[in-house]
Amino acid sequence: MIKKKVLIKIVLQVITIAFFLFTMFPFFVVVINSAKSSLEIVTAPIDFPDQWSQLWFNIRTIWTSDSIRYASSVYSSVIITTLSLITISVFSAMAAWVLVRRKTGMSTFIFLLFISGLIIPFQVVMFPLVAFFRIIFETTGIRMLREYHGIIFAYIGFGAPLAVFMFHGFIKSIPVELEEAALLDGCSKPQIFFHVIMPILKPIFVTISILNAIWIWNDFLLPSLILGIGQDVQTIPLAIAGFAGSFVKQWDLIMTAVLMAAAPIIVGFIIAQKHIIKGMVSGSIK
Amino acid sequence: MKRSIIFIMILALVLGMAVGCTRPAEQDDTVVIYQNKVEIHEQLTAFAAAYEQATGKKVIVKTSGGDSPYAEALRAEFQSDRQPDIFVIEGMGGYNTWDSKLVPFENEEWMNHTTLQFEVDGKIYGFPVAVEAWGMAYNKDLLEQAGIDPATLTSQEAYRAAFEKIDSMKDQLGISSVVAMAAGPDMRWVTGLHNFNGYLSAGLPYGDTTILDMLNNGEYDRERLTEYVDWVELLFDFADRTVLLTGNYDSQVSQFATGRSVFIHQGNWIDPWLQSNNIDFPMGFAPHASVKGEHNAIFIGAPSFYVLNKDSKNLEAAREFLNFMAMNEIGHNYMVAEANMVPAFTNVTLLPEAPLSANVVEWLAKPDGAYTWLQNDMPDGFGMGTIAPIYEAFAKGDITKAQFIDQLAARISEIN
Amino acid sequence: MKKETKDKVVFAAFLAPALFAFVMVVIIPFFMGLYYSMTDWTAVVGRQVNWVGLRNYQNMFNNVAFQYSFFRTFLFSFLSVISINLIALMFAFLVTREIRLRNLYRAGFFIPNLIGGLVLGYIWQFIFKEVVPAIGGRLGISLIENLLLLSDPNLTMFGLVMAFTWQYAGYIMMIYVAALLNVPQELLEASEIDGANFWQKFRNITVPMIAQAFTITSFLTLVNSFKQYDIIVALTAGGPTAIFRGQVVDSTELLAVHIYNVAFKYNRMAEGQARAIVFFLMLSVVSIGQVYFNKKKEIEM
Secondary structure, eight states: OHHHHHHHHHHHHHHHHHHHHHHHHHHHHHHHHTTSOHHHHHHOTTSOOSOTHHHHHHHHHHHHOTTTOHHHHHHHHHHHHHHHHHHHHHHHHHHHHHHHHSOSHHHHHHHHHHHHHHHSOHHHHHHHHHHHHHHHHHHHOOOOTTSHHHHHHHHHHHHHHHHHHHHHHHHHTSOHHHHHHHHHTTOOHHHHIIIIIHHHTHHHHHHHHHHHHHHHHHOOHHHHHHTOTTSSSOOHHHHHHHHTOSSOOOHHHHHHHHHHHHHHHHHHHHHTHHHHHHHHHHHHTO | OHHHHHHHHHHHHHHHHHHHTSOOOSOTTOEEEEEOOGGGHHHHHHHHHHHHHHHSOOEEEEEOOTTSOHHHHHHHHHHSSOOOSEEEEOSHHHHHHHGGGEEOBOSOGGGGGOSOOEEETTEEEEEEOOBEEEEEEEEHHHHHHTTOOGGGOOSHHHHHHHHHHHHHTHHHHTOSOSEEOOOSGGGHIIIIIIIHHHHHHTTSOTTOOHHHHHHHTTOOOHHHHHHHHHHHHHHHHTBOHHHHHHOOHHHHHHHHHTTSOSEEEEEGGGHHHHHHTTOOOOEEEEOOOOSSSOOOOEEEEOSOEEEEETTOSOHHHHHHHHHHHHHSHHHHHIIIIISOOBOSOTTOOOOOOSHHHHHHHHHHHSTTOEEOOOGGGSOTTIIIIIIHHHHHHHHHTSSOHHHHHHHHHHHHHTOO | OOHHHHHHHHHHHHHHHHHHHHIIIIIHHHHHHHHHTTBTOOOOTTOOOOBOTTHHHHHHHHOHHHHHHHHHHHHHHHHHHHHHHHHHHHHHHHHHSSOTTHHHHHHHHHGGGGSOHHHHHHHHHHIIIIIHHHHHHHHTOHHHHTOOGGGSHHHHHHHHHHHHHHHHHHHHHHHHHHHHHTSOHHHHHHHHHTTOOHHHHIIIIIHHHHHHHHHHHHHHHHHHHHTOOHHHHHHTTTOSEEEETTEEEETTOOHHHHHHIIIIISOOHHHHHHHHHHHHHHHHHHHHHHHHHHHHHHHHO
8 A cells, every 4th residue: 555655656756757857848958059050050959069158159149239139128128027017016906996995886887897808809909009009199299109108008008907807806805894994093095005905915916916027028919019120119029029030040049039038037936936836826716 | 104105106207207208319300211131230230320420410220120021010110100211112012002101212323323223103212222133042062063064054954954963963962952942931932922033024024024014913824824833843843841841041041051952042142141150162043944945044133122201301311321322432331341232333343252142243244144023013912921822832742733823823813 | 175075086096097098008999990890991191091891891701711710720729728728737736746846846837937929939949840850860760850840730730739838837737736725635634534536536526626726727728829929920920831622821820810910911901900800709709608608517516
């Protein structure tokens, strides 16, 4: 009986390791191939590189190239992702809170409107959105396309439905008595939100931020329409899609660029792994 | 309270971006050029800087190539509220899309030194960016070993005999196939544009658009189409299957570069790839025998043209910039030495170094050494989107030769 | 100020930023799109927009490429939902067992989810085109060496599902892990004492507990496979070709890609928009139906 249990354990262990290695294999491919030249990469794709120093050469090529503009796209990606994360979370939490606490027909309607946003795919609104942003510019003079604030504004709009939905569900479970007590202590409504509610929402903040960070950092279609490829403001996916030459795939540089794009987010994940996994597990089921 | 302060700071930051981000980066007298060649972006930017130094006028270069082809990106660009002063079209297709946005060049000095300008109804709309050409690029050493003189490769019969001979010597020459040819999803420009251009212009006098005009009216010449498909079949039959079906640019060029094929269906734009990998065996171009008869010309043309945006506030400055490129030595040096292009202007005396580009100059000097580029004058998306997949299906053997001809014919007749 | 008015002000002020952005980027463009889909809109500035009624919709259903894309999208979504959920469930079981380094494995399975679709597509394209043949050559198996995975429509579909599973299974695993950790340990132990075997325990305790999670995961996988764009663009660019009703079509030009191509490649914006509207309707019907069906099941269990 005990022997059988041990055997099962060993089998499970082996299966897990096999899956793990399979999952890691593409990363291995990327790492060994990001240190090759354009000829070496097609003639010897599964060999270790001749010279690892080629990696630095490739990185330098990408980092310093005027046409790829990698450094500035890292900067843009960081700005767009962070500001979008913060604004989506804070604005959605605010909206969700008043929608839960003020029970009128109006708030139900608005909540349902947000929910309807969950099933509207991006493809339906993408062409008119660009046209609409242009109309905004022509009528008000406010530029929305090709600008940081334009894309962040778009991310708030697209991110709000899910965030409002998740906050809404969570806030419903917070007892009103907490707020009433604070009200008696003389807090104003906004104070209650920032002092009492926000701290309680922390786990949901983490979950939503992780989901949004993965989405926004990697997003391609929305920035390609709002920011445009080859324009002043470029995110990393735009830079990668843009630099391969219209007809030419430079695998050597693509692999290095892939490594450079993936490395920071993977390292960040490994460092904050415990919190992220906890946030994902606790948030996802609610 | 601390949290409220943080929150207010965030809000302030967001509002600050809304104001702060409307950068006055592009002043009104700055010329913006939006172009499609990623590989010359740096050189062109450097040239723009040199231009600013010489004249004090600022030019900004923006580039889009990549996986979202330029025509799509340009469409998005014109939907946006910030349009370029100079942009790129590739031929009639682009002209038809953008005609309401274009303004012709008049009395420019560069016009006297080129025949490759883009012209509609006698009005000159396009400044030729460069000259490019493709033919059957060959590896001179391997051809010599096989005992074939490239000068004899002028007809389908001659090619068939040569291909068969080379194919029988495969092991001796160390090749995996005679031709490096690609027809897969990544390479639709090779089949749908370049190869198909043989149907449009091979064997016709330079500038003859009879077949193209027929195509744009939904008509085709069945006999010519059949002859042309013989040529496609010949190329596919003697190509390496892996490269043909799934190959990308790298794998196609590297097959030729490593001596595993004698020919490659590509143009002089492969020079930089070869140079960066230190490939320097002698090579040159032989004509495509796209249809029956003798051929003594390769496909030479301007791949793209700089055009002026009618609504630009800097038309004069934009014109001056282009004129400087064509007329000033700094411009010549940029085109030939820096960007490795074959210039479209006869007043340029610098000669390209790279072997295939140098060979293009030789062909250009021959009388009647050029067939016209008409592949960019077909309707939007016809070459790469509509017909290129049919080549792929034929290459895979999903359809027979007769079906291939029928499908091409059917797609042509669907053009209104 | 009266309390009621004050409350109203707070209500409006707190709601405004999120609602304003949402209405501006989703709701208004949605209705604009509805209108454009019934016109000859080209998006070129200054060109007049004319009403054409339902013509764009009629063209769509007669279009062979659209019909094919429609079926392939369903096929892709169906295969992805099954593949992702199976793998994710298996991962979730493995990493909740008492095995060594399970936190490492859990993190490892999740990591591909951090990679964006575009980047991921390039990686897998390279694997299928260069690495697989090279491995075949190394092993001396000519079948693998000459497989040409990305030239066969069905193998390419399989490749896409595989790449998408690689990306998404780790994320879905997390949801299953949460569900599995919610299974009360006492219940399992009690049933063990009662002599229940592994399958009985699985069937009677675990399955009902993860049914709720399955409603979420199948919804997420379904919606996300339906909307897939980035991976396809980078991995296959729509190819390879297939033959459908006697015409050559692009075998992996799934709806999201198809819509983009119609609008931008052939410059038929209004037709692309009409297809997008139909895409939206399909997605709504399928996803709402799916949730409804699963919720009913959940209660029955």
